[in-house]
Amino acid sequence: MIKVILLGGGNLAFHLTNCLLDTKNIQLVQVYNRSITKIEYLKSKTLITNNLEELKEADIYIIAVSDDAISKISAQLNVKNKLVVHTSGAANLNELKSISYKGVFYPLQTFSKDKKIDFSSIPICIEADSKSNLLLLEKLAKTISKSCYYINSEQRKKLHVAAVFVNNFVNHLYYIGNEICDKNNIPFEILLPIIKETAVKIESLSPFEAQTGPAKRNDLKTIKNHKTILTKHQKEIYTLLTKSIYATYGKKL
């Protein structure tokens, strides 16, 4: 049984809390959040507090707060000889201040409160300041997920920016697709199958192999036509990404 205390009340903290409560061999001892109202729904399931001095004993303390708050909250923690980890993709291991045993437990996924998520398929990227702490963290990761990776702080930063490309920026392109559909009385649902297939396709082909479309096949006529129907702002994005696809396949625009 691994005893865990979780600190935070945001999207990731919310989903991770529910996952820890539901996972065998893990005991979620307590949840801390600055605002107690945000975690009051947990009252019947575990201890809750908004006072860092009231923290109980646990094997691992998980700080799942915004990147800016990690150093502040860790500096206030009074935890001796126990592992303290943060969950950020962008923050260094050493953002954990005045902590004796440090680690990172970064679940690489997009979390929204209104969308249920299955932790068992989320890759957990772990890092720690010692072999024994890494093993403890690995045990926790493997209890809740099928996939766990050793990723150091430098790699994690790169992975995080890669995730911004394939998640935030991709979602923004969905948003633009939605915008174009709405403006032309086309139901956005028509695009859902191609969106899904685009994502699934790269499980069997590399993104380089999977590419299709006017930029890849050098179809200048279609590209020119497309530009005439876009807003200035959409056209800017269209032009830059088209150029980038051209460059990838060795052509010049």
Add this chain to the structure above:
Amino acid sequence: MIKVILLGGGNLAFHLTNCLLDTKNIQLVQVYNRSITKIEYLKSKTLITNNLEELKEADIYIIAVSDDAISKISAQLNVKNKLVVHTSGAANLNELKSISYKGVFYPLQTFSKDKKIDFSSIPICIEADSKSNLLLLEKLAKTISKSCYYINSEQRKKLHVAAVFVNNFVNHLYYIGNEICDKNNIPFEILLPIIKETAVKIESLSPFEAQTGPAKRNDLKTIKNHKTILTKHQKEIYTLLTKSIYATYGKKL
């Protein structure tokens, strides 16, 4: 039974041919392609030809060739009082030259030869020059797919550019994510679950609601850090898309 003749040998033609061969109540009478070697694998299953003058009788002739070739091939067709359709998202209905009964049969999906595809979930966008031709086309569409939409030429152009955003451009962002992983010895497979979840999430949330990440939450520190680790070319795309997300959520960069 709907009798169909298919013209073309590219990615879409390949998958559509296989689908038509496998679908009950459809008889694929013949396949035409300029290069006969490309369609020789069909010899045992249907008639094949590389000569437009040898075309047989059918209810619907499907021209599944590149946009540039549609007008040329349709002008050479000697088909009277039978429906001739093209399959392009970008080409107008009137690209079909010297054809008496015209239509468009546009399956909105991304096709690569090496990736199997299930037509039953592909939205088929149809258009025709008369009510009776539209009904015949609808019958064909509904025989092979669960979803069929009436989309006119103007709408189809808009839908096609929207598909470029959510498919070609999205795939290119996957490519950049892959590039960043490769350069830093990170297995790209770590990104597959977030890629899939990003696509699936918008089946229950709108892309506007689904957005997360540093640009959305105004996290200037992370954005600044990210920019230091990107190549010039990646940074250009990062900056433009970050600005665009800012603009979407009413913030200024």
